[in-house]
Amino acid sequence: MANAKQEALELVFKQPTFVSKVFSQKTILNTISVVSVFVVWALLVHFQVYRFSLLPSPAEVLEWGREWVTTKVFWIDTGMTTARVLVGVTAAYVIGIPLGLMIGWKKVFSDLSFPMLEILRPIPAPAYLPIAILLLPWQEASVAFIPFIDALFPVLLNTIIGVKLIDRDYFRAAQCLGSSPRQIFWHVVLPGALPSISSGCAIGMGIGWMGAVVGEMITGKWGLGYRIWESYILLRYPLIIDGMIAIGILGFASSKLIRYLTIRLVPWRKAITESLDESITK
Amino acid sequence: MPNNTAIYGSQFWMQFQRKFVNWSLVRKILSMAIFILFWTILVQFIDYFHQIPTPKAVFLAIFELPVPVVLKNIGISFFRVLGGFFVGVLIGFPVGVAIGYSRILNHLIFPSFEMVRPIPPIAWIPLTVLFFINFESQAIFLTFYGAFFPIVYNTMGGISEVDICLPRAAMSFGVGKKLMLWKVILPAAMPQVFTGMKLAMGFAWILVVAAEMMSNKGGMGYYVWYNHAVMDYPHVVLAMGIIGLCGAICSVGVGVVGNYFTRWQRFV
Amino acid sequence: MVATNQKSEVVFKDVAKGAYSKKLHTVILKDCSLNVEAGKLTVLIGPSGCGKTTVINLIAGYERPDHGEVLMDGQPVSGPNWERLVVFQETALFPWLTCYENVMFGPTARKSISREEAHRETMMLLNKVGLSEFRDKYPVQLSGGMQRRAELARALINKPKVMLMDEPFRGLDAMTRKLMQEYYLRLFEETGCTNLFVTSELEEAIILADKLLVMTNKPSKVRKAIDVDLPRPRDWSIATSERYREIKAEALELLHAEAIKGSVASGKTEIDLKAGFEKLKTARG
Structure with missing residues (x-):
């Protein structure tokens, strides 16, 4: 029994699926990080916060x-x-x-x-x-x-x-x-x-x-x-x-x-x- | 008999050399002399370089130095550099700690830093002019920006390279997550944090000089450019030397503080 | 003294543990069951890279088993704790603290005892390991042997129930190593707390052990447990006794077999390793 469980465990770890790779915490957070720079910039310009009104969008x-x-x-x-x-x-x-x-x-x-x-x-x-x-x-x-x-x-x-x-x-x-x-x-x-x-x-x-x-x-x-x-x-x-x-x-x-x-x-x-x-x- | 004294004499000379002549120092002084000689010859005898001031002219320029003006400019530059540097430390160090210590914050913040970092800080000058109305705040923002990334990256690197055994041992002794940062992670990362600060100081000086050269709001960069404009080249070289000296003083200052915080490293 | 009255034992039940990285997945431990008896000095020996450090990490609580259980006194190990302290392979003294501050670290971090008491015990322990003169030196200023002794003192002041020694004398020169072994023996015989000692050197293992656990290659488990019934207190003179040689021959055979398996697995050699092994076997009959 124990052995079978371990073999299964090994197999699970051996193959990270494509989906799990794409939707891993890291990729999601990284995407948020990059996108948010542009979003924040666009919002600041749009709502003309402080002198951001001078900045192009x-x-x-x-x-x-x-x-x-x-x-x-x-x-x-x-x-x-x-x-x-x-x-x-x-x-x-x-x-x-x-x-x-x-x-x-x-x-x-x-x-x-x-x-x-x-x-x-x-x-x-x-x-x-x-x-x-x-x-x-x-x-x-x-x-x-x-x-x-x-x-x-x-x-x-x-x-x-x-x-x-x-x-x-x-x-x-x-x-x-x-x-x-x-x-x-x-x-x-x-x-x-x-x-x-x-x-x-x-x-x-x-x-x-x-x-x-x-x-x-x-x-x-x-x-x-x-x-x-x-x-x-x-x-x-x-x-x-x-x-x-x-x-x-x-x-x-x-x-x-x-x-x-x-x-x-x-x-x-x-x-x-x-x-x-x-x-x-x- | 005379033979003997000759031998004795040569031995004496060798011992004398070993004891009192520091060849390394002699070579160092010699190299400076050669450098100055070479410079003089180049300027005096090769027509191409005739506009460059001779060492003698630079030396004589010391006595014509408008001391109050220069001191004022030095003060202005120092204020801008140190202001930006300290703001850089105050913001950059916690940010570096945060993205070095927390994996989630790292994933969340680091990519956007990586995206902005390749843009040379100098290229931000036009935008800073849009954002900050007076020149002081522009200059301080630039020096801050130059200092920020070296500090953040080195703090982060220092934290991520801490030997895993150290926090593990501390964990066993019952140190919790909050104390871990103060008691183990930060002391272990200190050497690299100060490497980053030294770099940051260098960048701050580069930026302040560049920014001052491009405007007419005083500072040593402006002083160099002004003397260039009135073609007073001995003073240009002298001012370069003064800037170098100021930069070296700042760097030594950071080094002294760093040595205090990493005093255990002295014995490595 | 620093001895604890309560003696603890550690039990591994069918433990499995793998290492998972992007490209390479290896099973380090599989079906590994072992028993670190209370108040005894158990020595774990095996070919290099067979997962001895993983055993230590599992007991210390730095890693969790993928399967099976690690029990201490019947309770599963849930995380690092000062009841189970590790003396690491390379020194893990905090380089920014002096010798004295390093030893004080545990009690002051936990505030388990008053500062005066901690100071008294630190000084006593430093005296005992012969480092009282070096109390204000930083670890980098100490020699290898001194660093190990400081580390022992740093662990002992916390009165651990189980001491985990992860090849602590590796990298010391032969003479210092011998001295440290005897030193460690004295300390163990005095405190009598449960010890697990990991090493890849056989002589060291036998001279120290109450019980010798020989491990197999990856995925590893305990191949055989040998009782070392040599009299205590021991010193290096015991190496001449008949029983010592018997145990050594038995363990050597096991280790040799594992080592050959390992080397055959990792690459061919032109030298016939089996010959020596056969000779050893015939000599033992």
Whole structure:
């Protein structure tokens, strides 16, 4: 009797049905959560609570957005912002990762570069804008400097932490097996730090978008950030929100893409990458 | 005999080195010197960089600094950053605890946060201008918004990563659900909560500078942009340094408070 | 002293327990019946990953059985309680409290006794486990052995009826481990409360046990209960006795058989594991 009961019990647990999955507490609550944002927004606008009367309703935003997407301006703006983010963030990767690896690995490098970095790090990226304009006088390029600065420090610090967290025994094992410093770099330092580097890259990408928007709002003539600012000045409020949504989607997608690519590079420590992410990102 | 003293001499020198010469420090100072030298050479000899102020010019600018104006601007920026930060802590921390501790609240609130979070805080500036009439409240809202998500996410993460053994042990000792939060969950999550606060402080400074650069309501961001507009570049660099220093002071402040709350971690 | 007069027993009746995740469902315990006798030290031994920790969690009340009953003194276990205290595998001392505060935690959380009394008992227990000098140190500042002793003190101050030890000496170095075992033996012989000790090391099991429960692979149940009728008080000198060797050989055979089943199930090896097992069998006759 007992056995039969247990077998039945196992079977029940083995197959969660489609219906139970869809109507689980979690999915229901999640749906409520997402839908309620729009509902509350629409209601606040509709009943003109406080200054919400100034805000466009979700329907308006959708309508303007649909139109905006078909215009050429939208695609130029999107391309412009994306290009800046990509240039800036890639530059941050190219400089940040090797520098971080060397700083984390060799004490000499860390001594030589850390004081400077510690001085430069607390300066918020927008404050670099005047210098960026001096260095890269053509306006559209100078904006790319902000995502670069924004992304550089997360990438650099994550790389350094990644190297520092490598177990000392790996280095000793590699030395015992007769590795040259160069082999140690390629076979211990780089792969060992990869999980941390990958999360640094994802964070850098996320913050890079913020940097590009800041730069464009302050001194751009093109780009999604500038378009938001222009819509504000021209009182085209629905476009402001459309611009925010467009940036949000692009930033989210690019972060996810980087994470996906880098996790493929480090299949052996997926779990750790994810947990590190959560502790280091916002 | 002379041979001996030579050996003795070299040994003495080695011991002297080991005791009194901190090579790490020497290298650190050296690196600063090289940096300043490199900067000077770059500006002096390469035409492309001629507009950038030399270190000497920046140094001399210190003496021309309009101290009362700068102090006032620093005060304004500090007020905005700290105001937003504290509101962020006051709201973000309980929210983080709630969605970290209660699964239902997590399912109910977290997805909408995930939906809003990818929008860079800066992009909210036009909307904040619609909502808040005076600039102070706009700036404080922005710094609050920048600080909010790092605090919420880290508090939540810290709580969800508490080792299951700890609440289990406490449960066995007869700790109820309400006391559990105070006695076990929160102390265990503290280190990560403060990691979040440090990040939040960084974001608050980025946002305050950006917001001030875009308006003319004072603050260090405005001071930088003003000097850029009148092409007084030594002062731009100096102001950048001052902002960096302010940011570092705030971050150290959070660190000190954090160390107090996580003093057991000092021994790890 | 800290001994309780009332002695409790724990009984498992046809317990079944599964682990259910999105993709993998496993049955950990099935038809598991066992008996932790009152005032005795019962040792649970079995191949790694056979669900020994699940047994502990079920008794402690952290998990519920899917089928069957877990009874303590005839009453079903309904949830965690200070009558059944666990000493965890990895240390579960609260890292933000000092050694002293950790031991004080139970009584102050429940307010069962006055603060002065709690203080007196804490100091007495810390003295007993040799940690009175380290009372104001945080757990991270203590060595592995000290952490385990602090944890023992933290449990004992609550006067539990049943102590559940979940591989508590795992990860200690060999010498410390031996010392801790003797230490634990003294403590048990002094308090005489019901103990369930989970381990995967046979020598440790025999030296401690009144009764040895050998578990099978998953889905696991008790394969055999061996009475360890070695005289008490014990110490490591007992390892040379004839009876010790007999018990060890018997248990080893059982364990070896389970281990081979497990390794055959989880992957092939080129080394013939069966050979040693056969030799052992023939040697015993």
